[in-house]
Amino acid sequence: xxPELGQMALILALLLASVQALFPLLGAWRGSSALMxxxxxxxxxxxxxxxxxxxxxxxxxxxxxxxxxxxxxxxxLTLPWYYRFSAVWGAHAGSxxxxxxxxxxxxxxxxxxxxxxxxxxxxxxxGVMGLVSVGFLAFSVLTSNPFVRVLPAPANGMDxxxxxxxxxxxxxxxxxxxxYVGFSVAFAFAIAALLGGAFDNLWVRWARPxxxxxxxxxxxxxxxxxxxxxxxxxxxxxxxxxxxxxxSFMPWLVGAALIHAQAVTEKRGGLxxxxxxxxxxxxSLSLLGTFxxxxxxxxxxxxxxxxPRRGMFILMLLGLAVGASLLLYALRAPKVxxxxxxxxxxxxxxxxxxxxxxxxxxAMVLIGTLYPIVGDALNLGRVSxxxxxxxxxxxxxxxxxxxxxxFGPFARWGHADLREWKRIGLIxxxxxxxxxxxxxxxxxxxxxxxxxxxxxxxxAWVFAGVALYARKRWVSVPAGRRFPAEMAxxxxxxxxxxxxxxxxxxxxxxxxxxxxxxxxxxTAVVGGYTFRFEGVTDVRGPNWIAHQGTLVVTRDxxxxxxxxxxxxxxxxxxxxxxxxxxxxxxxxxxxxxGESLGAHGAWALRLYDKPFVxxxxxxxxxxxxxxxxxxxxxxxxxxVPQTDExxxxxxxxxxxxxxxxxxxxx
Amino acid sequence: xxxxxxxxxxxxxxxxxxxxxxxxxxxIPTLVPSPLIGKPAPDWKLPLLYHPRQSLDKAQMLGRPYIxxxxxxxxxxxxxxxxxLMAYGRDLDVPLIGYDYKDKRGDALAxxxxxxxxxxxxxxxxxxxxxxxxxxxGAPETYLIDARGIILWKHIGPLTPHVIREDLLPRLLKLxxxxxxxx
Numbered sequence: 001x002x003p004e005l006g007q008m009a010l011i012l013a014l015l016l017a018s019v020q021a022l023f024p025l026l027g028a029w030r031g032s033s034a035l036m037x038x039x040x041x042x043x044x045x046x047x048x049x050x051x052x053x054x055x056x057x058x059x060x061x062x063x064x065x066x067x068x069x070x071x072x073x074x075x076x077l078t079l080p081w082y083y084r085f086s087a088v089w090g091a092h093a094g095s096x097x098x099x100x101x102x103x104x105x106x107x108x109x110x111x112x113x114x115x116x117x118x119x120x121x122x123x124x125x126x127g128v129m130g131l132v133s134v135g136f137l138a139f140s141v142l143t144s145n146p147f148v149r150v151l152p153a154p155a156n157g158m159d160x161x162x163x164x165x166x167x168x169x170x171x172x173x174x175x176x177x178x179x180y181v182g183f184s185v186a187f188a189f190a191i192a193a194l195l196g197g198a199f200d201n202l203w204v205r206w207a208r209p210x211x212x213x214x215x216x217x218x219x220x221x222x223x224x225x226x227x228x229x230x231x232x233x234x235x236x237x238x239x240x241x242x243x244x245x246x247x248s249f250m251p252w253l254v255g256a257a258l259i260h261a262q263a264v265t266e267k268r269g270g271l272x273x274x275x276x277x278x279x280x281x282x283x284s285l286s287l288l289g290t291f292x293x294x295x296x297x298x299x300x301x302x303x304x305x306x307x308p309r310r311g312m313f314i315l316m317l318l319g320l321a322v323g324a325s326l327l328l329y330a331l332r333a334p335k336v337x338x339x340x341x342x343x344x345x346x347x348x349x350x351x352x353x354x355x356x357x358x359x360x361x362x363a364m365v366l367i368g369t370l371y372p373i374v375g376d377a378l379n380l381g382r383v384s385x386x387x388x389x390x391x392x393x394x395x396x397x398x399x400x401x402x403x404x405x406x407f408g409p410f411a412r413w414g415h416a417d418l419r420e421w422k423r424i425g426l427i428x429x430x431x432x433x434x435x436x437x438x439x440x441x442x443x444x445x446x447x448x449x450x451x452x453x454x455x456x457x458x459x460a461w462v463f464a465g466v467a468l469y470a471r472k473r474w475v476s477v478p479a480g481r482r483f484p485a486e487m488a489x490x491x492x493x494x495x496x497x498x499x500x501x502x503x504x505x506x507x508x509x510x511x512x513x514x515x516x517x518x519x520x521x522x523t524a525v526v527g528g529y530t531f532r533f534e535g536v537t538d539v540r541g542p543n544w545i546a547h548q549g550t551l552v553v554t555r556d557x558x559x560x561x562x563x564x565x566x567x568x569x570x571x572x573x574x575x576x577x578x579x580x581x582x583x584x585x586x587x588x589x590x591x592x593x594g595e596s597l598g599a600h601g602a603w604a605l606r607l608y609d610k611p612f613v614x615x616x617x618x619x620x621x622x623x624x625x626x627x628x629x630x631x632x633x634x635x636x637x638x639x640v641p642q643t644d645e646x647x648x649x650x651x652x653x654x655x656x657x658x659x660x661x662x663x664x665x666x
Numbered sequence: 667x668x669x670x671x672x673x674x675x676x677x678x679x680x681x682x683x684x685x686x687x688x689x690x691x692x693x694i695p696t697l698v699p700s701p702l703i704g705k706p707a708p709d710w711k712l713p714l715l716y717h718p719r720q721s722l723d724k725a726q727m728l729g730r731p732y733i734x735x736x737x738x739x740x741x742x743x744x745x746x747x748x749x750x751l752m753a754y755g756r757d758l759d760v761p762l763i764g765y766d767y768k769d770k771r772g773d774a775l776a777x778x779x780x781x782x783x784x785x786x787x788x789x790x791x792x793x794x795x796x797x798x799x800x801x802x803x804g805a806p807e808t809y810l811i812d813a814r815g816i817i818l819w820k821h822i823g824p825l826t827p828h829v830i831r832e833d834l835l836p837r838l839l840k841l842x843x844x845x846x847x848x849x
Contacts, residue, residue: 277672284676291683311687319680326673333669370679373686386794515772595776604776 003068006056007147013049013100014137016042020107020130024123028195036123043111043126046133047104054101057146058088067153070094070146076159076571078543086170087160092294092310093146095173099290100136102177106185107133110210117206124192125185132184135317143310159543162568162576168228172221176248179218180286183251183279185210186258190279191325194332201338204266204275209636211262211279212489215255216627222248223620231581236513236590236608238616241390246369247289250362254282257358259627260351268413270339270348274355276329284322285362291318292369345418347411354401354408361397365390402458402501405494406465409487410472428464436460443506443611455505462498466491489630496622503615512609515594519602527609529589530554531563535601536593544568546578549593549603553582565593565605587611702817707809708799712789715766715774722763722789724815731818731841732761733834734809735785735825736797738769739777741805747824748781754830755784757846758838764788767797767805810837 020042027035057070061084066072074090089095107129114122140146163169189207225248230238239245258278265275291314342348368385406428407421440448440456448456470491473482483491516524520535534550546568553560563580570576579592587609594604702708711723735751737744755762764785766774771790778788791797800809803822810819819837821829838845 273669280672315680315683315687318683322676323673323680326676330669330673335669370682373682373689388793388795515770515776517776594773595780597776597779604772606772 002056003060003065003147003149006053006060007145009049009053009056010097010137010141010145010147013046013053014134014141016046016049017130017133017137020046021127021134022130023127024130025127025195028120028123028127031120033119036119039123039126039130040111042130043104043107046130047108050097050101050104050137054088054097057094057097058085060147061085061087064157065153066155066157067149067151068146069148069150072150072154072157074160075157076543077156078571079157079160079165080542082170083160083165086164086173089173090160090164093140093144095177096136096140096144097146098174099177099181100133100140102174102181103129103133103136103184106181106210110185110188114206121192121196121203121206124195125188128188128191129184132188132321135321139310139313139317143313159571162544162570162574163232165570165576166228166232168224168231172224172228175217175224176221179214179216179221179255180248180251180289182210182214182217183255183282183286185214186279187283187325190276191328194276194328197332201265201269201272204262205636207279208259208262208266209631209633211255211259211282212627212630214282214627215252215259216624218248218252218255219620219624219627222252223617223624226620227617230613231579232576236511236579236592236606236610238507238613241368241387243369244289244293246365247292250365250369251282251285251289253358253362253365254278254285257355257362258282261355264348264351265339268339268342268348270342271352272338273329273333273335276333278355278359280322280325280329281359281362284318284325287318287321291315340414342413343415345411345416345421347408347413347416350404350408350411353404357397357401361394364393364397402462402497405462405497406468409465409469409490409494424465424468427468428461431464432457432461435464439502440506444510449509451505451509455502455509458505459498459502462494462501466495466498484635485633486630486635489626489628489633491626492629493623493626496619496624496626498619499615499622500619503612503617503619506612507610507616510611511613514607516605516607517597517602518605519600524605524607526607527587527611528555529560529609531591531605531607533603533605536596536603539566541568544570544576547593547596549580549591549605551580551591551605553589561589563589563591565591567593583614585614588613702801703820705817706815707811707817708796710789710796710799712765712791712796715764715771715778715788715790718771718790722787727761727763727811728815729813730760731810731812731838731843732763732786733758734763734765734811736765736767736800736802736805736807736809738767738805739773740769741767743824744806745781747806747826748784750825750827750830751784752782754825754827758834759843759845760838760841761786765797766790766792767802768792768794808834810834812841 020039023035023042024039027033027038057068059065060068060071061075062081064071064075064077066075070091070093074087074094075084079087087094089098107126110129111122111126114125186207189203189210193203222245225245226238229240230236258275258281261271261275261278264271291311294310294314368389371385406424407416410416410420410424436456436459437448437453438456439460440453443456444452470483473487512527514524514526518524518531518533520533523530523532525531530553532552532554534552536547536549539546539548546566548564548566551563551565553563561582563582565580566578568576568578577592579590581591582589588611590608590610592606592608594606596603707724709724711721713719713721737747751762762785764778764783764787766788769790769792771792774788774790794802806824808821808825809817812818818841819833821833825834835845
């Protein structure tokens with residue numbers, strides 16, 4: 001009986017979403033306050049029913065209700081309780097429900113924190129988010145109902161895919177979805193602005209905190225995903241350019257471009273059409289990612305089971321949502337170039353160049369990801385594209401961004417001081433060549449390879465830029481006003497870029513990997529560490545049995561750590577390796593257990609020394625932190641004059657700019 | 667007008683996706699004919715798995731037909747296919763070349779040590795670059811190449827006794843070799 005309640009809750013939520021979509025938009029169009037006021041109650045009602053449906057499905061997992069097919073396919077009596085929570089999003093139907101739940105969380109947040117915005121604008125925003133919700137709830141109810149029964153109920157379920165039984169995967173999907181779906185807010189703001197005429201740029205200021213939050217979540221989600229594949233897949237890599245990874249990376253790249261373009265539009269009134277377009281792109285690419293992952297169009301290591309009917313539905317959804325938005329954009333986007341003029345050497349120029357590189361990189365990833373389908377279409381046969389394509393191109397496209405990054409904060413809006421640029425460039429170059437070389441030298445323990453050297457140079461270049469700007473603020477601005485949240489967020493994000501550069505390039509260059517055959521008592525040396533193999537014992541977990549190796553790691557006769565790599569066997573003879581990682585800020589020691597090699601207890605082992613690999617994720621986390629810190633800026637919370645949208649002035653000059661805003665833009 | 671450019675690009679993408687879905691629903695990927703069938707095999711030269719300093723190339727293999735079997739230690743389906751190769755490999759009367767695809771040397775050696783080695787020779791394509799020229803779709807895959815170096819037949823997915831008897835043997839018999847397997 002209870003699962004049917006979930007089903008009904010989902011249908012009621014769909015009806016309420018339709019109410020939320022239709023009436024407020026109609027009200028905004030007709031100027032009817034009564035219709036517009038229906039938005040918030042509809043949001044609240046929909047939220048309640050979606051939470052109810054989600055709770056029902058979770059309950060079915062917790063009580064092992066195997067009469068629900070989805071539970072029977074993704075859980076098992078021996079599955080530990082904490083994985084039963086995360087098993088809810090372990091396959092297509094449930095993860096779609098999580099998607100809808102998170103969309104509702106964002107919508108509720110927008111409804112709550114937008115009381116000071118003009119009524120018609122909020123009605124349009126909530127209406128657009130309602131439309132998105134209708135699409136996904138209909139998708140869930142019509143093609144991917146998680147509450148379908150299977151009768152007679154099996155005595156036991158099939159178990160959750162062992163790859164997903166990992167703490168990293170408990171938090172990775174919710175974080176990632178917070179990011180994906182969070183871009184729906186910026187999208188809804190952009191569409192609302194287009195519907196309302198987009199006469200001014202106030203909407204951009206209102207959209208900025210939401211965009212930054214979404215970007216923060218998406219960064220954190222991608223970091224978690226990367227860390228999980230590193231810890232779980234046993235290959236010791238942190239990025240594979242897999243279609244599913246690319247699907248999350250494309251909205252991130254556009255999101256990074258968007259948060260910078262928004263700054264230009266908000267503060268200077270420029271790039272108005274571009275900001276609108278990027279807002280549509282960021283969410284469209286999130287939808288595209290959902291489509292690619294779930295339609296079975298591309299094969300991937302971690303794609304969900306696919307079904308052509310689902311693929312057709314979500315393609316229609318994608319076509320309607322993105323097609324309609326782009327049509328609206330074509331019809332309504334501001335055709336006059338607005339904003340204050342800027343010189344060639346100005347902050348605007350730097351941001352435009354950075355934006356272009358990020359968007360071109362997105363296009364590059366998109367083309368590489370879709371190439372197999374193009375291959376089909378042109379009858380070239382299925383061809384898959386891998387790291388040899390993505391890696392070098394990405395480095396080439398991002399090089400200008402890194403090169404310009406230190407100058408950005410120093411460049412004034414409109415017209416930058418070239419003498420200051422020269423001075424900054426000179427100091428940063430010196431710091432980069434001297435500090436970066438020393439860094440690479442010390443990290444490599446000798447003559448660095450070109451990649452390590454590049455890592456040292458580029459990260460020191462970025463660090464120098466960030467430090468110089470922090471210092472400038474420190475000496476020239478009185479205490480208390482030195483680092484407003486928006487600026488602190490920018491500095492943290494840029495610092496993250498530097499940390500990431502050091503991590504990615506140093507770990508690629510310095511990682512040492514050895515495949516060895518060890519009998520108990522034998523040792524192998526990797527990167528100055530001695531690994532002594534103590535043999536393999538059998539251990540038993542809640543729903544697996546495992547061969548567990550023991551390795552004692554020493555350096556200069558001092559014991560460093562003891563590692564226990566496992567090879568787990570779950571029910572259904574599914575074998576899953578669990579690499580053992582001793583994590584450190586400067587190096588990870590990583591061991592994966594291979595095959596048993598005959599008598600005498602010898603095993604194949606894969607030993608890694610991975611210096612600086614943590615920096616890859618640390619950099620990503622700093623970027624995420626930067627996004628979140630920006631939210632705290634007072635400027636985003638100061639009251640905005642309650643004017644009718646159509647009455648506010650069309651030029652950017654007349655925007656209410658608080659002293660703090662002027663200062664942050666200086 | 668230029669404001670319509672994003673819409674036009676998007677519609678082209680939707681068209682491509684629609685095509686992709688249609689293609690997937692009407693084609694079983696394993697039945698996709700290779701465009702290379704009937705054409706000369708791409709020029710290849712790869713190091714031997716057991717002796718990485720030595721290599722094997724297309725020219726050395728000219729003069730008699732051979733079978734190229736793409737496998738990898740990371741590939742689950744290859745482990746399913748392997749016993750079939752162990753059982754039939756030596757009876758086909760043509761060299762069976764193992765093509766180790768995007769694999770670490772140590773992994774492949776351990777894998778062959780564990781499951782047995784049915785191959786006449788094993789070449790290693792660690793980067794997977796040569797495989798791109800062959801149009802390798804995924805492992806396992808099997809190619810039959812004749813004495814002039816022309817690809818006669820390609821099978822995607824694991825070889826089964828059925829596939830060997832129904833598809834491979836007739837082609838081998840046509841080439842005039844004498845497999846010990848009976849149809």
